[in-house]
Amino acid sequence: MKQAITGYFVDDEQHWVAKLICGHTQHVRHDPPWTNRPWVTHKQGRNEKLGFRLECKKCDRREPQDFN
Numbered sequence: 001m002k003q004a005i006t007g008y009f010v011d012d013e014q015h016w017v018a019k020l021i022c023g024h025t026q027h028v029r030h031d032p033p034w035t036n037r038p039w040v041t042h043k044q045g046r047n048e049k050l051g052f053r054l055e056c057k058k059c060d061r062r063e064p065q066d067f068n
Contacts, residue, residue, distance in 0.1 A: 006050065
């Protein structure tokens with residue numbers, strides 16, 4: 001199920017994590033060649049992706065929210 005990005009934070013390992021409108025979180029790493037997300041490396045890129053919808057596997061599995 002696709003859910004919109006509402007914000008970001010950095011985890012304990014200094015990786016960017018997206019907050020989704022559904023209350024779940026998802027890492028948004030730029031880790032070429034496996035994951036190519038150069039937009040996450042700078043503030044402007046992250047801001048431009050606010051509202052972008054990511055596939056939320058936690059919703060698909062009906063997991064409880066990560067935050068309120």
